[in-house]
Every structure is written in structure tokens, then in C-alpha cells.
Amino acid sequence: MLCGLIGTGLGILCLWIYGIWIEPYRVKVRHVLVEDSSLAGILKGKILVQISDLHMSEIGRREKKVLKILEEIKPDFIFLTGDYIYWDGDYEEALNFLSQLKARIGVWAVMGDYDYSNSRKSCLFCHEPNSGKPTTKHSVRFLRNSCEQVNIAEGSIWVAGVDLEEDQLLRTKKRFLPCSAKGPTIILSHSPLIFDMFDEDENLLILSGDTHGGQIPLPSGLWEILGYEKCARYPHGLFVKGQKKMFVSRGIGTSHLPIRIFRYPEVVVLKFSP
Numbered sequence: 001m002l003c004g005l006i007g008t009g010l011g012i013l014c015l016w017i018y019g020i021w022i023e024p025y026r027v028k029v030r031h032v033l034v035e036d037s038s039l040a041g042i043l044k045g046k047i048l049v050q051i052s053d054l055h056m057s058e059i060g061r062r063e064k065k066v067l068k069i070l071e072e073i074k075p076d077f078i079f080l081t082g083d084y085i086y087w088d089g090d091y092e093e094a095l096n097f098l099s100q101l102k103a104r105i106g107v108w109a110v111m112g113d114y115d116y117s118n119s120r121k122s123c124l125f126c127h128e129p130n131s132g133k134p135t136t137k138h139s140v141r142f143l144r145n146s147c148e149q150v151n152i153a154e155g156s157i158w159v160a161g162v163d164l165e166e167d168q169l170l171r172t173k174k175r176f177l178p179c180s181a182k183g184p185t186i187i188l189s190h191s192p193l194i195f196d197m198f199d200e201d202e203n204l205l206i207l208s209g210d211t212h213g214g215q216i217p218l219p220s221g222l223w224e225i226l227g228y229e230k231c232a233r234y235p236h237g238l239f240v241k242g243q244k245k246m247f248v249s250r251g252i253g254t255s256h257l258p259i260r261i262f263r264y265p266e267v268v269v270l271k272f273s274p
Helices: 002-025 037-043 061-073 091-099 119-125 166-182 192-197 220-225 229-233
Strands: 028-035 048-051 077-081 106-110 146-152 155-162 185-189 205-208 237-241 244-248 266-273
Touching (some): 037 155, 037 266, 048 061, 077 205, 106 155, 106 185, 185 192, 192 229, 192 244
């Protein structure tokens, strides 16, 4: 009996040590194949990368590993889906990280709820201090309930960015419909709950984050009891309903507790097939 209790205690201790000091820093590259003939016709052979939920306080070994992976991958597109800082954290380090992102065609981003935790400093993502002029600290294009047409040799795609609040999602949905109606569309949204705002016959791809994959594996029913509907319904991975598709990244950093168990931080590489 005593040996069993000691063994259980040691097992929990080892899992706790692993979850705090090992897995959160084992950043992996996750390759995702998306079946979408319209996007495949334009983006086949292109390297698209998604990064989400850095929650960074400094450019430490985890962030340096992400930058090294990107340097090796040499992406054509980088898409960022929010939460670059800790709650009311240091914006300068996040801006420094963004300044080191390079992609052949461009880098697009949306903001997450943590990025708005200091409303005055959140403006630094897009503008120079005490100025309405666009920032010169990085070349990331932040989309706030807006979309852009991206033209490449193989054709054109639309990249849209949705701000995080659900009431905003409802109010701004119609603004994005013309994007998807005009051509292949990729929508960036920190919250995965946007998936339900679109009809199944709308041919688009949503890239999202926010859940961290839950950071630890729990049953969906328990996530619902805890009030995390996003983790219960869309914890991580690829979701398909009709023609609409969404990929939810496990992200890079952590929030609330600095722990990950069987939910590795990930840099996502997206590929397309007809």
C-alpha cells in the first residue's frame, strides 16, 4: 500500500516536472494538409506557416527555437493568430520578436485578448508611440475586421482578419462575405468560435488559436463545466463542415499555468491539395 502511494506520488511529481520544464520548450513543426481545390490551385508549392499564442515576456529559448525553425523553413506566408504577450506584459519584447519575422510574400496578423490587456500600449503593434503613423518596428500587417487581396503569379487570395470579441464577430461577418465571394479566402481569428458564424457552403479556411490545445488533456464535458467552450468544441486540429474549414493551433506559449502535458507547442506548416 505504502509503496503504491509512493509510486503514485513520484509519478505525479515526474509528470509535473515534465509538464513545466520540458514539454513547454519542445517546439515541434506540425505539417497539416488541407483539401481545398481553390487554395491549392494558387498556393500549391508555397509554404504557409501559422504561429499563435506566444504569450512571451522575453525572447527566450522557446522563442529563439521558433525563429530558428522559421529560418530553416523559409516560408512564403506567415500568419499570426494573436496573444503575443502575457496579460498586461511587456510589449517591447513582442515587437522585437515580430521585427525578426521574414516571409517571401508577407506576414499577416490579428490580435488576441491578451494583446488588448493594456489598451494604450496595444496601439504599438500598429503605430509609432504618440503618433498615428504606421510602426516601423516590424513589417507585420495587422488586420482588424478587414481584408486584403494578395496577388501572386499563380493568382489572388484574400486574407481577412477578425477581432476577437464574439459580438464583433456577429457584427462584422457580412464584411467578410465579399472576400470569400470574390475568391479563395483565408481568415485569421484568435477565437475559434468564429467557425460557427459561417455557413457550411462558404468555401474558406479559418486559422485560429486561443485554446493552447487545453495545455493538458481533459474531457470536453469537463471543459464545458469549467466554462471553456472553445476548448470543449474546438481544442486543436483541423475541423471541416461542408466547404468551410478551420485549423486551431496549440500555439507556442502558456497562460494561467506554465504547463503543457501531451500538448506540444507547435509551428504549423500548411499545405494544400485539390
